[in-house]
Amino acid sequence: MEYGYCRISTPKQNIDRQVRNILQAYPNAKIYKEVYTGTKTTGRKKLEEIVKLARSGDTIIFDSVNRMSRNADEGVGLYMQLYDEGVNLVFIKEPHINTATYSKALSSAEGLSDTGNQIADEYIKATRNVLKILAENQIRLAFEQSQKEVDDLHRRTAEGIETARRNGKQIGQVAGRKLNVKKAKPAKEIIRKHNVSFGGTLNDSECITLAGISRNTYYKYKRELLAEMMQ
Template sequence: MEYGYARISTAKQNIERQIRNIQLSYPNAHIVKEIFTGTKIQSRKELDKLLKLVKEGDTIIFDSVSRMSRNAEEGFKLYQELYHKGIELVFLKEPHINTATYKNALESNIQMTGTNVDFILEGINQYLMALAKEQIRLAFEQAEKEVQDLHQRTKEGIETARLNGKQIGQKKGARLIVKKAAPAKEQIRKYNKDFGGQLNNQETWELIGISKMTFYKYKREIMEEMAE
C-alpha cells in the first residue's frame, strides 16, 4: 500500500502543492493530510495514525524530508525504526536518502575473501554503512536548521520593524479591519472541527493567527450565516 503524507504548518501554506507532487510520481497513493504548527513528531495526530496503520512492504511518500520531521534527532530515529520494520520511505526532493537507496548501500557490501585482506574490506564496509547513515542524518539536520533560520529571520524582522516605529500586532482597543474577516472565516470553516476540519478551537485560532475573542466572534457569525 502506498501512502502520501502532506503537511502544512501555517494557514498561508498550500497543501495542494505537496499532494500534486506526490500524485505526479505515485498516482495511486492514499493521501494523508496534516495541519500542524509544531516540530515534534509525537504531536502529529494524522502521522501517528499512519504510523500505526502501515505494515511491512508499505510505502510512505513525502514531498521532502522536512514534511516527515524538522527535528533532526527525532526524524533520524523514526527513519531507522520504519526502515527496520520494512517500511519503504520516499523523499521526492531528497531521493538520495530513500530507504531503497539506503538499503542498497548496506547490502552492496564487499565480499570477504577469506584472506588477510579481509580486515581491510571489513573496514571499507563499515565506512560505507556509516556514510549512508550520515547522509540521512544530515538531511534531517538541514531541515531543522531551515526552521531555526526562519524563526530567527522572523524575530529579526519584527525587531527591525519595532525599532523603526512600526506597530507590531493589533493596538489595544483597535477594531479589526473588516476585509480581514472574510479570509479568517474561510480558514475557520476549513480547519475547525465544528465545520468538518481537523483542529480544535485553540489550534484553529493559533494557526490562523487571531485572538481567542476574535475567533469566537467569527465562529458565531459563521453559524449565524449558516442558519440564515
C-alpha cells in the same frame, strides 16, 4: 500499499501542492492530510496512524523531508525504525535519502566479500562500516538541514521584528484599527495557485499582472506565503 502523508503547520496554508506532487509520482497512494504545528513526530495523529498501518513492503511518500519531521534526531530515529520494519520511504524533493537509495548503499557495502586474508578482511570490514556511516550521515544531514531552515527563519523573523521596533515602526496591528484583508486574501490565493514557486506555471511578473498589485506588495505577500510553508 502506498501512503501519502501531507502536513501543513497552519490552517492558512495550502496543502494541495503536496497532494498534487505525491499523486503525480504515486497516483494510487492513499492520502492522509494533517494540520499540525510543531517539530515532533509525537502527536501527529495521521502520521502515527500510517506508521501503525504500514507493513513490510509498503511505501510512505512525503513531498519533502520536513513533512516527516523538522527535528533531526526524531526524524532519523523514525526513518531507521521504519527501514528496519521493511517500510519503503520516499521523499520527492530529496530522493537521495529514499530508503531504496540507503538500501543500495548498504548492499554495496555488504557485497564486499571476505578474502580469507586477515589484513585484507579487516580493510573490507572497515570499508563496510564507512559506507554505512556515510549513508546514514546523508540521511541525518537532510533532516538537520530541514531543522536549520526553520531555525534560521525564526531567527530572521525575530531579528527583523527587533530591528523594526528599534527604528520606531509599529509591530502588529494598532489597537482599535481594523485590518483590511479584502485585497490581500485573493492576491495571495492567486500567487499560491499560479506562481512557479508553489507548483504553478506563472513567473513573478505574470503573477503581478494577474493579481493586479504592485511589485513591492507582491513580493511582500510571496515572502509571507513562503514563511508559512516553512513553519
